[in-house]
Amino acid sequence: MKPRIDPSSRLVLEERALPPVRPTPAAAGGFVELCARTSFSGVTIEGYGAVEGRSLLDARAAWPGAGLPDEVVARAALLGQDTVAIADVDTVAGVVRAHAAGRELGVRVIPGCELLLDEGSLVVLPTTPRGWSNLCAILTLARDGTRQRGLDKDDVEHRLDVVLEHAGDLMAIAWPPFADEALVRLRAAFGERLSVGVTLQDVPEDDVGLAFAHRWQGQGIPAVLSARPLLVDAADRRFHDVLCALRQHRLVARAGQRLLPNSVARQRSHDELRAHAATRVDVDVVDRWLARSRAIAQACTFQLGQLKYAFPVDDDDPCGQLRARAFAGARERYPHGIPADVVAQLEHELAIVADLDVAPYFLTVKDIVDVARARGILCQGRGSAANSALCYCLGVTSIDPVRMGLFFERFLSKERGEPPDIDVDFEHERREEVIQDIYARWGRDHAAMVCEVVSFRGRSAVREVGKAFGLSDVVTGRLAEQMLHGSLAELVGAADHAGDAGRARGRRPAAAAAARAVGVDGDDPAVRQTLAMALRLQGHPRHLGIHSGGFVLTRQKITDLAPVEPARMPGRAVLPWDKDDVDELGLFKMDVLGLGMLTCIRKALALVNDGVSSRAEQAGTPSSTSMPIARVDEADAVATAPAARRAPSAMSAVPLALHTIPAEDPAVYDALCVADTVGVFQVESRAQMSMLPRLRPRCFYDLVVQVAIIRPGPIQGGMVHPYLRRRTGEEPVHYPHASLRPILERTLGVPLFQEQVMRLAVVGAGYSPGEADQLRRDMAAWRKSGRLERHRQRLIAGFEKTGVDVEFADRLYEQIKGFGEYGFPESHAASFAILVYASAWLKRWFPAEFACALLNSLPMGFYGPSQIVADAQRHGVVVRVVDVNASEWDCTLERDGGRSAADAPALRLGLCLVKGLRQDVVTALVAERTRQGSFVDVADVVRRARLDKRARLALARAGAFDLLAGHRRAALWAALDTRPPLFAALRDEPPPLSAPTQGELLLLDYAHTGLSVDDHPMRHVRPALLARLATKLVGRRAPPYVDSRGVTHVRHGSRALVAGLVTGRQRPGTADGTCFVTLEDEHGSVNVIVWGRDFDRWRTTIVSARFLLVDAVIERQGAVVHAIALAVAAVTPSADAFGRPVDDRADAGVGLDQLALPFSSRDFR
Known part of the structure; x- marks a missing residue:
């Protein structure tokens, strides 16, 4: 990979003059830096190693490096060094990235680690693969030990005994202060492989270090000189201060001696380090110390590229087993005979698989998929694996690559010589079952998940750096709110480019202006430093998370290859490397991914089948017959002729499954052509909705194109x-x-x-x-x-x-x-197109079942509960509120007796939507209701379900008690009555409470369930909107205001005012800064386009307003309608728009400030 910095721009030398010394050769025989740290130093799963409570000495020992691994390697290359060792504190998370950079730049990278022991600090460097395995074991045991002893999982506890037991093939450098007795034990274990470290950083501790080195040299332990660099160059010092303050949870201004005192601890060339050391030590001694660094480096012949990885094998003849299972699957896929071109393709792929010795990998994926399906878990392979006929015949993927003419070499080739990478999607709610099956089969000694390096991004960087500079949460929150999708670089860049010229013209830089627009002093030095340092912090690791599903399985013990950390999630073991790292090392990764739409489809199919069975029983029709159509595999829609349109009434007895959904239904494509796709997989975004009426898909392959074209x-x-x-x-x-x-x-x-x-x-x-x-x-x-x-x-x-x-x-x-x-690869788009069609079919014919399944599968997709429910209502679905006597945890369907079989069921909202309510509480409540019958009043619910105050208030605020209590205020009063059952007979009559207004109910509904089934905020905002803002926004010649229904009748090119609740913002990185805003009212939504040139003018309003009024030019392209923004204004509801809070005790603070309104937007890239 290319270095992320320009090395030539970072050469900064110390200002003070250095005395002349004899020059020595550089790279070939010169100094090697053996103790370089990167910003990965101390980074662990879900956090940093615990630093906050450490002593001053320990905090200094844990100082991170300021450079990313590739920056450190690039600097070494610039300094003429052919070798560098990476020795981050307590982790090897960054060494693979350094190894990759070294391969590109011609620098040999020694992977090492600095262990913080109770006795002192010890850098260990492996000389052989066995030494690397020992280092991995030390790190693994340290993490595992903290877990077994109940310590914080962010802590690392290295025990000297463990290090001594695994000292084989490791070079060691002990740093002062180090306990004498412990150093004697290290010398016994490491022998000539032990050194003592010397660094001179112009601090008082230098004298202690020199005395330490001379004393132990006299006892036979050689010394080695190191810059012990924390900085790539001197310019990094201020940034390093910020990093240290973040990790120690301190203000930069109050960190004091916990920060670097100068910029000496930076990467140095041979001659620079030699000259600097010669100011304190005889140059001949310095040369011996430098030579020791080269000798250690030459002894460390191990590099990460030498790791020998082997995939687990369960069969003596995996290639033969794979052939047998592939052709058995082919006979199922092609029941009328395997076509000749399919046979030829299978033979071609099997030959490549044999040459690359990867047959066990295919068999393993096949086994995992089979076990999941046996459990009833929907799953489907995707990505480049769908180019493989082997994967299709094994049942891993659902696309016939031969019929579609896909390109196998996109997936696997001899010339590439890399392991295959098969991604399989499983239902996201049941993926953990699959993960635990993998651990159970292969054991935690041979299976681990890869990590995900969670890096600082715009908003998180601003918030964290702002804290370090003493800004309040309110200020950092307001600044972060302006960082819409990576716009931090835009703000800081604009500030830099504006410069003095902009100030001379009386204009503030964009960063200052944007800050001032949200009530922050943009000229405040702390604000400006926050923005600058936050930009520098982007891309640096924040913590290591768990990858969405990447697994590494090994034949050898996995700690022979990498250390393993216990994750915070129980039952998970994680490598400190991400997917790119394991690819770099040639490790086989298998992705066990979670996909919400598979969960949704499975739940929707179950609801459909339940309804069909119920209607069949009522009609006396057997429900076990198969769907009266030919079996159509998911991918067969590519080549089959359109099937007959089948209305639900023709499916009176159908065990519907994903592979039996009728193919090529014209009614489904009709719905897609008019962008009726809220909740439909992959085509529900505003960009996809805009494309659908233009592309007008009429067959499966059109959906493949549709999925891929908006990329x-x-x-x-x-x-x-x-x-x-x-x-x-x-x-x-x-x-x-x-x-x-x-x-x-x-x-x-x-x-x-x-x-x-x-x-x-x-x-x-x-x-x-x-x-x-x-x-x-x-x-x-x-x-x-x-x-x-x-x-x-x-x-x-x-x-x-x-x-x-x-x-x-x-x-x-x-x-x-x-x-x-x-x-997108074509194979990936085709795999996703299957789910596009299936979800569109379910939405077209079974809108209630589909909406119910969507709600029960959240979070997923572009839309929240409010938009899903509103769309279902527009499709004729009756939606019923949460009710303690009718709702379960999940949303359910209610099929009322006496209704015709053709009628759609009603959708009952589930108690899962009630904020602050635990599932176990609901489970107990429903069990009690089932056992003893419906509840008669709120007190009955509280007594029988044993609800605590939190649960009572959550249910009351959400309206689940309304039918029992009469109205929301009465329900809240009853929920707050904490009288014990013994005194229930003494219960006083409740005071006469007026029913809440519609606006008050709306606020409570949105605040506590995220939606309202019979109201919309715009109904309350619109009167004031028209009276107060139209003239202010566009002057006296205001264009007409239209709602979401009326906008479809406005002529192309005409101006109109549109307004609504902001429910979505999307600012793709490839759209030249354009922002797409979705405004919603009670009738539907309007898609507003704000061009990039205008976005900065209205940034604050667009990213913070809950309601917007837009003066726009309406553009029509067929059925597609866009509102092109000419001017934008926030709509602040009037003081009486929603009424007063229903209960001051329960809802104090719910006012009309934009930030306090309980309406939220879902923002995407």
Whole structure:
């Protein structure tokens, strides 16, 4: 990977003059830094090692480095050093990144660690793979020991005895102060592999360190000199202060001696370090100390690339077993005979699998999928694995890659020589069952999850750095609110570019202006430092989390390869490396991913089948018959003719399953064409909804295109509009060359998928399949590695030789860079398209069941409960409020007796929506209601269900007691009555309480369930809106105001005022700063587009307002309607818009301030 810094910009020397000393050779025989730290130092699962309560000495010992691993390696390269050791405190989380950077820059990286023992600090460096295994064991046992003794999981407790037991093939450097007795024991265990460390950092402790080194040298332990660098260069000191303050939970201004006293502790060249040390020590002694660093480095021959990984094997002949299971699966997939081209493809793939010795991996994934399905868990492979006929025949994926003409080398190739990577989605609520099955089968000695490096991003960086500079939570919260999707760099960059010229013109920089707009003094030095240092902090590790599902399985003990940490989540063991790290080392990773839509589909199908069974029993019809259609596999929709439209009434006795959903239903595509897709997988975003009426999908492959087209690859490559024009006949279909037509025919001559780019490189530019895959890898990492540019001339020259138009080659190259941001492989899009169709089918024919399943599967998707319920109501679903006598934990369907079979059931909201209410409380309540019958009043509920005050108030505020108490105020009064049962007979009559107003109920509903089934905030805001803000916003010539229904009738190009509750903001990184805002009223929603040039003007309003009024130009493209913002204003509800709080004790503070209103927006990139 390319270094994240420009090394040439970071050479900063100490100001004071150094005496001349004899020059010595640099790289080949010179000094090697053996104790470099990075910002990964001390980072653990879910936090840093505990620093806050440490003594001053211990806090200093735990100081992190200021540079990322690749920055440290890049600096070493700039200084002419051929080797550097990374020795972060108590972790090896950053060493793989350093190893990758070293491979790119020609620097050998020694992976090590600094262990903080009670007796002192010890740097250990492995000399062999066995030494590395010993280091991994030390780290694993330290973490495991804290867990067994009930210590904080962020603590690391290294015991000297453990280190001594695992001293084999490790070099060790003891740093002063180190206990004499312990050092004697270390010398006995390590022998000549032990050294004492010397560093001179112009601090009083230097004298102690020199005395320590001289004393132990006299007893036969050699000394080694190190800069012991914490800084990449001197300019990092201020940033290092911030890092230390964050980890110690202190203010920078009050950290005092817990911060670096100077910038001497930085990476240094051989000559600079030698000259600096020679001011205190005889130069001959210095040279011996420097030479010792080179001798230690030469002894440490181990590098991470030497790790020998082996996947578990359960069969003596895994290749034979894989062949047998693949062809058995093929016979099931193709019951009328396996086509010849499928046989040929299976043979081709089996040969590659045998050459790469990865058959056990395929068998393992197959076993995991089979076990999950046996449990009734929906699952489906996706990603590049869907290019494999083996995966399809094994039942891992659902797309027939031969029929679709997919490109196997996108998944696996001999030339690449890398392990396969199969991603499998499982129901997100049941994924933990699968994870525990894996641990149970392979054991925690051979299975661990990869981590996710959680880095500081805009908002979190601003909040944390602001605390370190003494800003209040209110101020940092207001600043962070402006950081909409990575805009911190925009603000700080704008401030830098404005500079003195901007101030001379009387304008404040954008950062100061944005801060001032939210009531923060943008010229305050603490605010400006916060923004600058927060920008510097972005990308540095905050903590290590658990990856969404990446597993590494090993034949050898896993701690021979990496240390393992216990995660906070019970039953999890985690490696300190992320998915890119394990890929770098060639470890096989298997992704056990959670997908909410699979959960939703399974629940919806169960509800449909329950309803069909109920109607069948009422009608006396057997319910065990299969659906009266031919069995259609999920992917068969690609090639089958449209099936007959089947209304629910024709399915009176159907055990419906994902693979039996009727294919190619015209009614489903009709709904998709008008963007009726709230809750539908992958096509529910505003961008996708806008595209659907333009693309107008009419078959399964159209959905594949729909899923993939709203991605940076096609967008940045300028492929979207040509495809749409060709699809509508506005532009003729054209192919850049006849030889490329088979590749581009299905997408009308326009490349939309990664596989097409790879095939174009093979056919049009002469790449081999392996080289084409390298192109794919380079385009996936072009921003980091910079390796993509080497393909440009080869592609253009190759296309020219073939006779392909040069303009097409240039466009293709731009698209390749877009794919580097985010582009779908065709196989991945096809896998997702299956779920698009299934969810759209369920929504079209069973809206109540689908909405119920969506609500019971949250959180997922773009919409919250309020939007899902409102959409269901617009589709004719009757929605009923939470009720202690009718609701269960989940939302349910109520099929009232006497209704016709064709009638849809009513949707009863579940108590899971009540904020602050625990599931175990609801479980007990429902069990009591089932056992003893309905509750008669609030006191009856409290007594029988044994509700505590928190549960009583939660249910009362949410309206679950309304039918028992008469209205919400009476329910709250009853819930607050804490009289014990013994005195129930003495209960006084409740005081006469007036019923709350509709506005008061609305606030309570939104505050405590997130929605209202019979009201909307805009009904209360609109009267004041029209009277007060229209003239203020646009002057006397105000255009007409229209609601979400009326906007569909406004002529194209006309102005109108639109307003609503802000329910969504989306600012994609590829949209040139454009922000998409969704405004909702009681009738629907309006999509507002704020161009990037205008966003900064209205940033504060857009990101903080709960209600917006927009003066807009209405644009229509067929059925697509957009409101292009000309001006934006926040709508502040009048003081009487919603009425007073229902209960001052329960709801104190609920006012009309924008931040206090209980309405929230879901914001996305």
